[in-house]
Amino acid sequence: MPGTTTLERITELRDRIDYHNHRYYVLDDPEVSDAQYDDLMRELRRIEAEHPELVTPDSPTQRVGAEPLEGFTQAEHPVPLLSLGNAFDEEEFLAWHARVSGLLEESQFDMVCELKLDGLAVALTYEDGLLTRGATRGNGVVGEDVTSNMRTVRSIPLRVPAAAPSRFEVRGEVIFPKSAFEAFNEQRIADGLPPYAHPRNTAAGSVRQLDPRMTAERPLDIFVYTLGYAEPMEFDTHWQSIEALSRLGFKINPHSSLVRTPDEALDYCRTWVEGWEDLDYGCDGVVVKVNRFDYQRHLGVVGREPRWAIAYKFPATQATTQLRKIKVNVGRTGSINPYAVLEPVNINGVTVRQATLHNADYIATKDLRIGDWVVVERAGEVIPQVVSSVVSKRTGNERPFKMPEACPSCVEPVVRAEGEAAHICVNAACPAQLVRLLEHFVSKGAMDIEGLGIKQTTVLLEKGLIRQVADLYTLKKEDLLELERFGETSVANLLSAIEASKERPFSRVLVAVGIQHVGGEVAELLARHFPNIDALMNASQEDLEAIQSIGPKIAEAVVAYFANESNRAVIDKLREVGVTMESEQAEETVEQVLDGLRFVVTGRLERFSRSEITGRIKDLGGAVSGSVSKKTDYLVAGEDAGSKLADAEKLDVPVITEDGFLDLVASRSGES
Ligand SMILES: [Zn+2]
Incomplete structure (x- = not known):
């Protein structure tokens, strides 16, 4: 008992x-x-x-899910939509594989790996070539009839070729693509409407719209991932059926893959644990299915879960916690940035205590209040974000946020330019801005000077030893030794690190001085096009915009930076102390030998960094995209190339090495 x-x-x-x-x-x-x-x-x-x-x-x-909502007709599923067992790590996946092996008495069997999309599952029925019903999954046995809404989804075929079975059902995931979601929200904000918080919830809400005209305005999409049933049934394997569905005009996820061993399946999972973030839709795992239908039947279903499939779950990226305070800090360009102080919460093994709130508009449109329960997201290396508040948990004690009227560092008034999202401290001598700029100046991607943390720079500022970044280069040993936190050895190391930084290439100097919108990639472009700092300082907005992949926003920021007197003083002093102000090899005129060609780059390269090869391709007139499609002309693949290589092979896209790329450039330079 x-x-x-x-x-x-x-x-x-x-x-x-x-x-x-x-x-x-x-x-x-x-x-x-x-x-x-x-x-x-x-x-x-x-x-x-x-x-x-x-x-x-x-x-x-x-049970599998929820009760149907009122307002829609119920739709019974002739074959229930099952739910999946989960594997939360590789060990659990291998245990599943071993169990299936035992039941099949086969050590190896084909499996299909598919991305588990974060959308809304639907079942679409076709009879005599026509879409006759679209239903949500509901609780798996009974869903809601959303046929008229499904008809508005452009990627769902309304009719299928005569080769199709006379009666069949496909199942798929309706999604709201991330890019479309952002654009949709921008439009809503422009129309004075509140933005939506999450693509998945918005997709679900759109499918369940009682007014199909509203659904039609939402750019919903679908990936079909399985055949529910077919009369007659002519397929022996899942992979066969999916390929047939693709031929019938259904949208199939291009990243699905047929594998043979558990290692191959785990490789697939590992590739996508982080890789999915580059996709235009959310994923929360990988579904691995036994390929052969006779095996699936033999393995059967236990409770609501088929034994022949498992969901390998990605580590969580979201959690709910309480927003305790909203504080602000000052960025290196003077922007006053609000951030959330959170009740610490564990997301995927990392304790998150703070999250960015971007600006006052972000807080207002999301209606975030101090004391709210909020959903926090941490994906990859990106700074955690507050995604939404949980309005139903409000007690009435939550307080709206008000932007401070004075800079928290220098107490000068904060201003907000018309049409700009950020509040700004315009005081050029604001200590907080200089601390941030110094932090950026010495960082790895910039001048890479070790030994200067925020605490040290704050001391240097307080003692008046540094008034602008270039003052770093005139620091004296005896002055430093008098300060707290600076010992004999650390001072010697610091001074030699500062000395060594004079040799950093021109592009890194351009990153370091903190011109708005000028990161590593843009700086390399500038350094390639302008032989030295004088040429860059004299460049007009038009000169800059003439460079491929430099737009008006960047051009404007560069011109504005050099137009500012105190910035010019920084540059003058940097030049005076011997910091690199010339490009190593400025290319004279760059022929557009890759004009019209589309590239995808993958894997670890030996000769180029990722931004270097991307910059090179763009300079030569080519285009670079993030994923392989039929339009891709070449995949440049380095070591450990993953799914993109497989995609290229599947689509017959030529795959070349770095050397192959250089040969290609050389040969095309020769022919023109
Ligand atoms: Zn200030």
């Missing part, structure tokens, strides 16, 4: 899961992240596995 505490815990878990299910599936307004939800579900599954006698038919583990 299990103790009452076990029973209490089970009841509590079920209540909480039901509550969050309702918020997520019915209201499209989740309060917790998927990871937090998964944790609850896993605990419940674990306890129920230990105490099977406590499993009841109404337990959340016994």
Whole structure:
């Protein structure tokens, strides 16, 4: 007999899961992240596995999703839409593979790896060549009839060729592409409407719009990932059926892959754990399916989960926590940047305490208030962001944020130029700005001077030893030794690091001085086009815009930087002390020998950094894109090339090495 505490815990878990299910599936307004939800579900599954006698038919583990909403006709699924078991790490995936191997009595069997898209699952029925029904997944057995809304999704075929089975159903994920979502939100803001928080929730809300005309205005998209059923059924494997669906005009995700071994499957998962962030849609994992249908039938379904498939989940990128305070700091260009001080929360193994809030508009349009529960996202190396507030958790004690009227560093008034998002401290002598600029100046991608942290630079500023960045080069040993935090050895090291930084290439100097919009890539372009600082300083807006991939915004920022007297003083002093102010080899005139060619670059290169080769291709008139398509002319592949290489081979796109690239440039230079 299990103790009452076990029973209490089970009841509590079920209540909480039901509550969050309702918020997520019915209201499209989740309060917790998927990871937090998964944790609850896993605990419940674990306890129920230990105490099977406590499993009841109404337990959340016994159903797939949510109840249909009122207002739509119910749509029964002839073949239920199953849910998937999860693997949260490689070990769990290998355990699944071993289990399947045992049941099949086969050590190797083909599997199909597919990205698990973060959208809304739908089932589309076709009869005699026509789309007759579109239904949401609902609880897997009964969904909602959203046929008229599905008809508005451009990537869903309304009719299919005669070669199609007379009656069949496909299943897919409706998504709101990230790029379209951003543009859609910009338009909403321009129209004075609040922006939407999350593409997935907006896609779900759009599919369930009662007015199909509203749905039609949303740029929804779909990837079809499986054949639900077909009469007659003519396929032996999942891969075959997917290829057939592609031929029938369905949109199939181009990154799906047929693999043979568990290692290959895990390679696929590893590639996409970070790789998905470059895609135009959200993914939260990889689905691995046993390919052969006879194997699938043999393996069968346990409860609601097929034994022949598993979802390999990516580490979570979002969590919910409390926004305790909103503080501001001063950027190196004087912008006053609000940021969130959070109740510390763990996201994917990292404790997040702060998140960016960008500017006052961002806070206002998202209606973020001090004391709110908020959804925080941390993806890759990007600074964590506050995505949205959880309005349903408000108690009434939350306070709106007000931008300070004075700079927190120099107490000068803060101004906001018309049409600009940022509030600015315009005081050129503002110490906070100089600290930030110094921090940037000495950073790795700039002058790369070790030994100068924020604490040291603050001391140097307070003592008046530094009034502008170039003063670094006239620091004296005896002055430094008198300061706290500066010992004999560290001073010697610092001075030699400063001396060595004079040799940094011109492009790095251009990064270091902190011209707005001029990062590594732009700086390299400038250094290639202008032989020295004087040529650059004398360049007009038009001269700059004439350079491929330099737009008006960058050109304007460069001209504005050099027009400023105190900036010119910095440049003069840097030149005086011997910092590099000339390009190594300025290319005279660059022939556009790659004009009209589209490149994709992947893998680790030996001769070029990624930004160097990208800059080179663009300089020569070529274009660079992030993913391989039929329009790609060449894939330049280095070591450890991953899925892009596979994509190129699939699409017959020529693959060349770095040397091949140089040969290509040389041969085309010769022929013109
Ligand atoms: Zn200030």
